[in-house]
Amino acid sequence: MRFISLLVVALLLAGASTSASAQASGATVAQGRVAELIGNSKQFIPSPEFEAWYNEVLIACKRTGDCQTSRVDDFAEIVWFQYKDAAIPCGPAQRCDGQALIGANMIFLSPRAFYDRRVVKHEMLHLILGTGDHPQVFDFLNLGRE
Numbered sequence: 001m002r003f004i005s006l007l008v009v010a011l012l013l014a015g016a017s018t019s020a021s022a023q024a025s026g027a028t029v030a031q032g033r034v035a036e037l038i039g040n041s042k043q044f045i046p047s048p049e050f051e052a053w054y055n056e057v058l059i060a061c062k063r064t065g066d067c068q069t070s071r072v073d074d075f076a077e078i079v080w081f082q083y084k085d086a087a088i089p090c091g092p093a094q095r096c097d098g099q100a101l102i103g104a105n106m107i108f109l110s111p112r113a114f115y116d117r118r119v120v121k122h123e124m125l126h127l128i129l130g131t132g133d134h135p136q137v138f139d140f141l142n143l144g145r146e
């Protein structure tokens with residue numbers, strides 16, 4: 001586990017030469033923040049429902065015309081983490097139940113959102129769209145815009 005975390009960080013740092021940061025949940029996240037997220041989380045293997053939810057989001061999003069080309073080619077590319085604390089610090093005085101790291105294809109979930117279909121789908125849509133912003137498609141799919 002320790003080795004895997006270090007490898008992921010190394011990969012992120014290697015990618016940092018072109019962009020100094022990764023995006024997450026509407027904000028730009030510094031590399032130090034990425035390391036902090038990984039260091040305070042435990043990687044897990046998603047249950048089969050997660051892949052079904054991914055396919056639901058992808059199909060629904062394609063129907064809206066907003067994600068003809070997904071930024072994630074395969075559900076298996078997503079790396080899942082559970083954050084150790086009740087909620088994930090995701091901005092100044094802000095706490096989130098989920099956070100997606102675009103480019104790294106990582107999703108972090110708080111313990112209470114660990115199996116929350118809406119939160120999981122919301123974060124997957126960030127990866128599929130390749131943006132930390134919340135375009136209108138989030139509303140269309142009833143996945144919130146926060």
Ligand SMILES: [Zn+2]
Pocket residue numbers: 025026122126132134145146
């Ligand atoms: Zn979001």
